[in-house]
Amino acid sequence: MDKSRQRKPQKKLNVSFIKHSKLVWYNELIVWTLTVLVWIYCLTVLYYFVDSIFNINHEYATLFRTFFNMNINEVRDFIILAVVIFLGIFSITFMWSYYNKIRYRNKYRRTYPKMTTKEDLLELNILDEKDYEQLQNEKVIVFEKNPIKLVERK
Amino acid sequence: MNRVISYMATYVFWYPFIMSLVWIAGSLVFSSKRATDKDLDIEGIDWPMISILIPCYNEESTIEETVYHMNNIAYEKKEIILVNDGSKDNTSEILHKIAKEYDNVKIIDCKENRGKASALKLATFAAKSEYLVCVDSDAILDSYAAHYLIAHFLHKGERLAAVTGNPRIRNRDTLLAKLQIVEYASIIGAIKRSQRVWGKIMTVSGVVVAFRKKALVEVGLWDHDMITEDISISWKLQEKFWDIRYEPRALCWMLVPETLIGIWKQRIRWAQGGQEVILRHWRVILDYKHRRIWPIYYEQWASILWDISWVVVTAYFFITAESVKQLIIWLTFSSFALVFMCLIQLLISLIIDSKYDKVMRYFIWGAWYPFIYWILNALIVIFAIPRAIKSRVKGGYATWTSPDRGNLKKS
Numbered sequence: 001m002d003k004s005r006q007r008k009p010q011k012k013l014n015v016s017f018i019k020h021s022k023l024v025w026y027n028e029l030i031v032w033t034l035t036v037l038v039w040i041y042c043l044t045v046l047y048y049f050v051d052s053i054f055n056i057n058h059e060y061a062t063l064f065r066t067f068f069n070m071n072i073n074e075v076r077d078f079i080i081l082a083v084v085i086f087l088g089i090f091s092i093t094f095m096w097s098y099y100n101k102i103r104y105r106n107k108y109r110r111t112y113p114k115m116t117t118k119e120d121l122l123e124l125n126i127l128d129e130k131d132y133e134q135l136q137n138e139k140v141i142v143f144e145k146n147p148i149k150l151v152e153r154k
Numbered sequence: 155m156n157r158v159i160s161y162m163a164t165y166v167f168w169y170p171f172i173m174s175l176v177w178i179a180g181s182l183v184f185s186s187k188r189a190t191d192k193d194l195d196i197e198g199i200d201w202p203m204i205s206i207l208i209p210c211y212n213e214e215s216t217i218e219e220t221v222y223h224m225n226n227i228a229y230e231k232k233e234i235i236l237v238n239d240g241s242k243d244n245t246s247e248i249l250h251k252i253a254k255e256y257d258n259v260k261i262i263d264c265k266e267n268r269g270k271a272s273a274l275k276l277a278t279f280a281a282k283s284e285y286l287v288c289v290d291s292d293a294i295l296d297s298y299a300a301h302y303l304i305a306h307f308l309h310k311g312e313r314l315a316a317v318t319g320n321p322r323i324r325n326r327d328t329l330l331a332k333l334q335i336v337e338y339a340s341i342i343g344a345i346k347r348s349q350r351v352w353g354k355i356m357t358v359s360g361v362v363v364a365f366r367k368k369a370l371v372e373v374g375l376w377d378h379d380m381i382t383e384d385i386s387i388s389w390k391l392q393e394k395f396w397d398i399r400y401e402p403r404a405l406c407w408m409l410v411p412e413t414l415i416g417i418w419k420q421r422i423r424w425a426q427g428g429q430e431v432i433l434r435h436w437r438v439i440l441d442y443k444h445r446r447i448w449p450i451y452y453e454q455w456a457s458i459l460w461d462i463s464w465v466v467v468t469a470y471f472f473i474t475a476e477s478v479k480q481l482i483i484w485l486t487f488s489s490f491a492l493v494f495m496c497l498i499q500l501l502i503s504l505i506i507d508s509k510y511d512k513v514m515r516y517f518i519w520g521a522w523y524p525f526i527y528w529i530l531n532a533l534i535v536i537f538a539i540p541r542a543i544k545s546r547v548k549g550g551y552a553t554w555t556s557p558d559r560g561n562l563k564k565s
Contacts, residue, residue, distance in 0.1 A: 014296060014322070014405065014407065014511070017223075017294050017322075017324050017407040018324055018325075018326055019324045019325045019326075019409065020325075020327055021325050021327040021328050021331065021412060023327055023328070031329045035518070035519070035521065035522070038521045038522055038525060039518070039521050041484065041493075041521075042493060042497060042521045045490045045493045045494050045497070046494065046497065048490055048494075049490075049494050064485075064490070067485065068486065068487040068490075070487060078491065082171075082175070082491075082495075085172065085175055086175045086178070086179065089172075089175050089176055089179045090179040090182065090183070093176075093179045093180055093183045093348075093351055094179075094183050094187075096351070096352070097183050097187050097351050098187075100353065101187070111312060112311075112312045113312070113366065113368040113369070114368070115284050115368070116284060116367040116368045116371055120368070120371050121278075121279060121371060124371065124374060124375065126275065126375075127275075127279055131279075132279055135262065135276065135279045135280035136279070136280060136282070138260075139253060139259075139260050139261070140250065140253050140260075140261050140263070141260075141261070141262045141263065141280070142263045142264075142265075143262070143263070143264045143265065143266070143276075144265050144266070145264075145265070145266050146239075146240075146264050146266045146268040146272050146276065147276075148268070148272050148275050148276060148378075150378065151374075
């Protein structure tokens with residue numbers, strides 16, 4: 001059922017859907033300045049862990065480890081724990097997916113449902129037949145009041 | 155007291171940390187086993203007729219463009235049904251004009267405002283086809299999105315009730331819009347992919363979803379008294395053992411709020427909708443037959459518990475802090491670890507999602523996520539709790555308000 005790439009022209013069309021907003025230069029200046037500050041923090045965080053993983057022991061990362069009352073081994077142990085947890089979760093998720101694939105691959109537990117009929121819809125008892133016919137057959141329908149009846153949920 | 159706070163603080167750290175690993179693992183498994191990069195053999199399939207349902211409330215600025223693009227999508231056998239749900243602007247007049255312009259467009263002009271669920275019900279009764287593609291009135295479908303959605307029903311889709319698509323953001327200039335690009339691509343996308351691997355999905359995306367009419371009728375159509383009809387219908391369908399799938403190739407381009415007030419109102423709605431659903435559908439935990447939805451159900455509660463714990467723990471530390479050092483919550487090992495994890499999750503999810511839309515460049519804005527969004531989302535959930543409880547007790551129609559469509563330039 002799958003075939004290759006007739007969608008490339010569509011990607012160009014999708015770009016035309018992008019809308020532009022009204023921007024104020026001083027707002028943008030503030031946003032970019034704060035973004036730089038936020039990234040300084042994020043890069044510090046990244047370096048803190050990279051330093052521990054590769055045992056670099058740079059003084060900048062050491063400064064934070066001292067601040068947190070931690071040593072490099074404790075940070076590395078934490079990262080190892082995170083990797084182990086991730087591998088556990090990934091394995092379970094992968095096996096669950098594989099199990100479902102094996103279990104349901106060749107099972108057709110229902111036949112295809114039949115098409116919905118007028119009777120099926122009217123059995124809901126939330127719309128009169130007259131309104132149903134109008135909705136089905138007219139191109140422009142105007143209601144002063146919404147004809148859908150309020151039915152309490154069972 | 156200290157022991158309780160200590161437990162809560164432990165939970166505040168480990169819950170998002172573990173869940174981040176869960177979303178990464180789920181996304182990777184989905185991408186490796188379920189997502190295909192190939193396109194459909196459009197000509198090789200006898201495509202059934204579809205009805206595109208577009209409920210409208212105060213949509214005078216967007217609806218003409220939406221119908222124009224919807225009419226031009228590659229899917230040939232289609233009808234478009236527009237429902238005006240008592241709009242207060244010129245939507246009604248515009249719909250009548252559109253009906254004259256397009257042969258395949260039907261309009262239902264309802265003067266009374268009764269909410270999106272009632273509008274969708276009306277459109278369902280008007281639809282001639284078995285497959286209903288529901289789209290928001292500010293959204294534009296990718297030309298082949300409908301094909302991708304409907305193909306699922308035709309291929310081993312006997313249990314399938316709904317296929318939800320992949321929302322893309324059209325307004326991309328402001329900080330809040332950029333943050334939402336990252337969020338839709340990495341957080342919402344990762345959650346949908348993971349939940350699909352688990353087998354159940356918390357919610358379809360109301361902005362783009364295809365339904366089988368038979369399944370909708372079996373569960374009594376949408377709930378009029380739930381604030382988010384998409385979350386509610388997802389649970390009703392899955393409670394009746396209908397399947398829901400996620401199709402990342404079915405792109406739908408939409409506008410998102412670009413003001414804090416706009417995003418606050420939208421997210422309060424989402425949070426309230428999620429809480430209303432878990433309050434209404436609590437009986438699923440009593441029935442072993444519903445065990446596959448238990449992880450989704452408990453995860454919702456765990457998430458609410460995290461939000462409450464975060465607020466309590468943060469407030470406690472601020473009140474009891476004895477030095478400035480203790481007040482800087484971002485300079486703790488826990489914060490470092492969570493930010494590190496968050497950046498990894500955003501990066502991996504953006505790489506996965508960039509197959510469908512060029513979103514990698516927005517990673518630079520992802521750095522804001524742990525600063526703004528976690529705090530904002532925690533507060534939103536707290537504010538939504540009393541609303542959800544009140545709504546469950548009071549009942550009535552969940553009507554809608556005009557959404558924030560961004561701070562756009564006039565074209």
